Amino acid sequence: MDISRLQHTPFYCEENVYLLCKELCTNGTADATGSDLFVAFISNEKKQVPxxxxxxxxxxxxxxxxxxxxxxxxxxNNGSPHLVWDLDSALPFPSPLASYVSETIRPSFQLFSEYQRFFRIVHAPVFLRCFASDRRHMKDSVGNWIAEPPAYEPIVAEDGTVHNLNEYIEIQASDAAKEFQGDLMNDVNQKFGVLINENQIEEFFSKLS
Structure with missing residues (x-):
């Protein structure tokens, strides 16, 4: 896919991925309902993720x-590798999940515990219905833009919610799943999905079949 033809506003990755999911569903790259797509928020308690x-x-x-x-x-599900679509990555677009983890997360690189990354994974159909952002997080204390916003209108959830981004990026390490059991699809179909640590991402998708 020609990445240059996709909507991309620097520093608004959540909105970029929202529009990317819609495009993948529309152009036939993904299932029309987005059933094969998952949105992953990467952060931690200190909001510092390398x-x-x-x-x-x-x-x-x-x-x-x-x-x-x-x-x-x-x-x-056909034996092909799971794919990562990251509009801000210098890796091939898309990249196989294993390659992305190896080259972007670099789990073998020893980090201090406060820099450990967590993934909040939400099924795309749920995300597209529930996500909302009025971009308040991109304004300074006097109301000036920290980074120029997209030209289109802010994203409003189906239920009328105008902002819930903070609930997606709020991470508590104690909330991360310790092990996978039960119905993982049920977990990712919750409004704010399921929280896992950086060492579980490949295992998670291998079990999500």
Whole structure:
């Protein structure tokens, strides 16, 4: 897919992924209902998550410290690798999940515990109905934009909610699933999905069949 033809506003990754999911459903890349798509919010309690191979980085290895990041993961059931769609990544678009984890999360890289990454995973059909952002998080204390917002209108949830982004990016390590049991699809179909740690991402999708 030609990434340059997709809507992308720097520093508004949650809205970029919202529109990406809609586009993948519309153009036939994903199921029309988005049943094979999952939105993953990456953050932690301190809102400091190191990721590599990010276009916004000024380092040769593409490393950057985000307060949070959002990607789309596409589940494949035909033996093909699951795919990660990250509009801010310098890796191939999309990238196989295993490659993305290896090159972007770099689990073998020893980090201090406060930099550990957590993934809040929400089924895309739920996310597209429930997510809302009036972009208040991108204004400073006197109301000026920290980064220029998208030209289109803010995203409002189906139930009329105008802002719930904070609830998606709020991470408490104690809330992360310790092990996978029961109906994982039921978990990701909750409004705010399921929270897992960075070492569980590949296992999670391997069991989500």
């Amino acid at each position: 990721l590599w191979n990010q276009k916004a980085s000024k380092r040769a290895d593409g490393a950057i410290l985000w307060d949070y990041h959002v990607i789309c993961v596409q589940r494949k």
